[in-house]
Amino acid sequence: QVQLVESGGGLVQAGGSLRLSCAASGRSFSMHAMGWVRQAPGKEREFVAAISRSGGTTYYADSVKGRFTISRDNAENTVYLQMNSLKPEDAAVYYCAARWSYYRDYAVPSLTYDYWGPGTQVTVSS
Secondary structure: OEEEEEEOOEEEEOOOOEEEEEEEEEOOHHHEEEEEEEEOOOOOOEEEEEEOOOOOOEEEOOOOOOOEEEEEEOOOOEEEEEEOOOOHHHOEEEEEEEEEOOOOOOOOOOOOOOEEOOOEEEEEEO
16 A cells, blocks of 8 residues: 655746655555646546656656656655646646556556545646
């Protein structure tokens, strides 16, 4: 079992930046591939970014590529999402997610995660 708690959301102007954090507790964080997923009002949940256990493999949705960066600190049991050049369409609840992985360099570019945080709201004003 892994417990996840996101932080860092808030209100930002278009073009601004935010850094989301996800603190993990419970079973070994370093054994889990991690990801960020978002859901805007009235829309389905969508994949944003993923990172492997080692941090050596990352994936991004086309809509955020070049603007968002996912990273992790296994010593601190934390995964981050640096979001730059934010757009109004980036506004959503952002969820951190985890999936146990046997492979160090396997990342999950989808919604198939086992554990989820409660989410943090990101609002982007135009």
